[in-house]
Amino acid sequence: MAGVVKSAGTGSELVLLDVFGSPFAQRVRVALAEKGLAYERAEQDLAAKSDLLRRSNPVHGKVPVLLHAGRPVCESLAILQYLDEAFPGTPPLLPPASDAYARARARFWAEYADSVHLCGKRLWLKAARDDGEEVVEPEARAEMVAVLRVLEAELGEKEFFGGEAFGYVDVAAAPFAAWFLTYERHGGLSVAEECPGLAAWAARCARRESVAANVYPPEVVYELVQEYRQWVLARK
Ligand SMILES: N[C@@H](CCC(=O)N[C@@H](CS)C(=O)NCC(=O)O)C(=O)O
Missing domain, CATH: 3.40.30.10 (Glutaredoxin)
Incomplete structure (x- = not known):
């Protein structure tokens, strides 16, 4: 602690x-x-x-x-x-108060990042419901790719969503990047092929000390999701 x-x-x-x-x-x-x-x-x-x-x-x-x-x-x-x-003396996550527009945009995109998680749930929970047999909903896979592409378009050529500094949107989205592997395995998709820019951003986030220390690595996330699926199956 x-x-x-x-x-x-x-x-x-x-x-x-x-x-x-x-x-x-x-x-x-x-x-x-x-x-x-x-x-x-x-x-x-x-x-x-x-x-x-x-x-x-x-x-x-x-x-x-x-x-x-x-x-x-x-x-x-x-x-x-x-x-x-x-804690105003600490490195800010949001753009400065003087830039209300940039702040509003950051809040929008951070909220949008939740779509990744919601959409991903459809991929791996659906598999759990099929009693061991993994059936991927094509619409769920297509929706996931669409959501990731929207995020990638917003990222553009930037290092991070806010520019050069790791900020509010990155903090909001980075934990979900560790789930990409789980989405790939359950959804039969490749984030690196569909969204190479976003995959590169995910790798940049994973290298940050704050992320490495606080977000499980992708393989661990995958194993935990498998355990959770078993738990769901056992309750059926
Ligand atoms: N919108 C909430 C979501 C938080 C959330 O879903 N937390 C889950 C754990 S990942 C939870 O506490 N679930 C317990 C429950 O649903 O009863 C946030 O951003 O904090």
Whole structure:
């Protein structure tokens, strides 16, 4: 566990309620690492939710939740924005407040990144429902390729979504890049062939210390998804 941070001016602490493998929680850990903020992790059991989690996120009961001086902030993207505002001395994720348009665009694309996860779920959960036999829904595969191409078009020739610096959209999307291998194996597609620019961006993200330390490598994600599929099958 990391130490407890005393944030400038408030003397308060940061505690993250999370599950290590959650890509939404990974966003927050990557952001905290990029900002150099220390925090405590409180790993949650989603099969038996703690009172603290229920109290802290009574609407959704989901991780991540960031407790700052005991006050909960819910939803991964809201937490990233909060970190920028609550810790102004740290490297910013969003473009500067003077560029409202760039900020709005970044928020749009970070939200769009969720489409990758939702679409990917259709690929690997469908396989689980077919009682061992993997049947790929052609529409789900086509939709995934379309979503990845949209992201690739937005990335363009840039190093990262915001330009040269790893920023808000990258933090939001990088955890899902570690799922590309799982989508490839379940969806019968190749991200490197369909979207070489996006595959190169994923490799750049994976090399960052903040990502390497907080996001499971693609093979591990694949194995965990396989375990989850077995669990789904066993419950049928
Ligand atoms: N939109 C939320 C999604 C968070 C989410 O789906 N968390 C999952 C873990 S990956 C969770 O806590 N699930 C528990 C549940 O659905 O009860 C965010 O961005 O924080």
